Amino acid sequence: MVAAGPSDVAVVGGGPIGLAVAWRCAARGMRVTLYDAAPGSGASDVAAGMLAPVAETYFGERVLTGLLVSSAARWPDFAAELAGYTGLDLGYRTEGTLTVALTPDDLAEAERLWTYQRDLGLPVTPLRPAELRDREPLLATRLRGGALAPGDHQVDPRRLVAALRVAVERAGVTVLARPVRDLAELDATATVVAAGCGTAALTGLPVRPVKGQILRLRAPGGAAPGFRHVIQGHADGRHVYLVPRTDGEVVVGATVEERADLDVTAGAVLDLLRAATDVIPELAEYELVEARSGLRPGTPDNAPLLGPLPDRPDVVVAAGHFRHGIVLTPLTADLVADLLATGTPDPALAALSPARFGTTTPARFGTTTPAGGRPAPDDGLTR
């Protein structure tokens, strides 16, 4: 489908954020064009899909925690609507997340977090080792303790992207499989930059790549994994999460590395496998089917950049979602679509302004090499 004339909205980036923004805008009657040379090939292709406002809540990130809780609350309806609209299965599962601690030191570290999370009013219930194994018999017998976050769900990001691609096409979005090097190329009333790590080069904003390595295992013989909860492990000082899918896959993640290469390293694979099998020993028998790395779009305060550029109110940024792109997809899409439809920013956007880190790296437009941004690394990721 080719749009007749200029679009109301140009969306740069075909990851879950860009696709969901485009879907929501099209549903409100806007003419939308989405640009991505390879939709869904960026960070989401490597993401685990934990929808975990509790398990992802850390000290000193209250603004982010509020966003995670708010967006996670939208996930049940969002998933039902998207699945109903497309007829596709998203791999959305609501068994909840078990956090487990292997050693006394791990338990002490985890208990500090659980206390903080409960003080914020988040639903997290400490469990004794026997209670953990009642819920998941495959957990290692030497676990010291754990906690259940019943509202921390999961979705399969690859299925999510596949469904969103169907949804945007059905909603009339024009999808152009080409990269955008400069926002001046675009012919639209408003532009949404949802380009992940590529946002830096397009806008000059401080979005940096944070490398993550993950593994995909597969249960033997085509069976479903022998556990149902998402498991977040504190294992001898290492952090690991294990996300079981009904199709037999288990995602094991993830490293957090301040580097921009995409190498899969022996040390990362070793650490992930060691922590995973420390938590669920039976995983040693699972097939290792994939070892991958990706680049998360990080920001100075780990919260996303959401809202108009200070000097370009027609350019709305929806980027910098770091480790939280999947859980923040529904909220981000709603906030951006509301802003474009009404012209009035939601109060929640005040703390997320792309301008909050100052103007030392101003956005530049109309140049083929943005002077304010870091060069886009040649890493094959979507931008």
Place this chain on the structure above:
Amino acid sequence: MVAAGPSDVAVVGGGPIGLAVAWRCAARGMRVTLYDAAPGSGASDVAAGMLAPVAETYFGERVLTGLLVSSAARWPDFAAELAGYTGLDLGYRTEGTLTVALTPDDLAEAERLWTYQRDLGLPVTPLRPAELRDREPLLATRLRGGALAPGDHQVDPRRLVAALRVAVERAGVTVLARPVRDLAELDATATVVAAGCGTAALTGLPVRPVKGQILRLRAPGGAAPGFRHVIQGHADGRHVYLVPRTDGEVVVGATVEERADLDVTAGAVLDLLRAATDVIPELAEYELVEARSGLRPGTPDNAPLLGPLPDRPDVVVAAGHFRHGIVLTPLTADLVADLLATGTPDPALAALSPARFGTTTPARFGTTTPAGGRPAPDDGLTR
């Protein structure tokens, strides 16, 4: 090239053994046809290429040890001849093999082997930890001891196969890219069965698949690995070998599993990476570029099956080389070519007769499903 009429020799199997036999036979003037649907895609594609008569010498395998020593002695001339004939680099390296032991238990186990090897007159020199690190500074500081086998060399099996394929074509061998299901299909005066694990189905001989999993690492930044010797490690009860190539690759091997599937398992990768980084910690920074499994052709006594079938003197078996196919390639090729050229078996073949395990699983011919052999697993391997 198509042979005019029936061949003198049909070789079934295009791994290193079959290719080298074909090359040697063609060099003696025989008309040779080699059959393999996918030459070089079997066990050799996963092999490390250690030419290690000392490091591969174990208690109770004197016949095999003699073969290893004899064939390793032929490797320098064989490598020079093949490289000269084809102009190709085989990755043949002569720095020798260092065996190292991590814990006191590992050292006790290794010292028993070194004593046995020295009692057999094999060249192996114990070294203290400081002497080991003088030779290879990257070795872990907590090593308890080691030994040098200066005559244990290495070759790159993929380069070996590539060179042998050029050599056989140049020598006039007809290579047919098709599988052989039954020896009755072949039209040749003599047949050589060098079909690895597939030999069981073709002959009824007791060749069983023994699974091995290996990894390939790559030094960062395109550099050569930071060590030059082949390293054989006894690491906390685990056995690992590390084979550095000048092109930056390091092969890490290998599991020995009595199973016939080709799954790469999380537990095997974990064990290999843990042992590898225990021995050379810097390997954690290397890229993990491949995790593979293959099936070695095992025999009841771990020695190969070399010589004519008892009831079919025109069928010569060259199979069952287990962990030793690469090192045994020159000797096997010479023995088989001599036998076919002269009709007189070398005395060395007496102990390797395919008939030595009795006739309880007689060879069958002329049936499409060999009744005496186990069915060929559908695993994509050469046969």
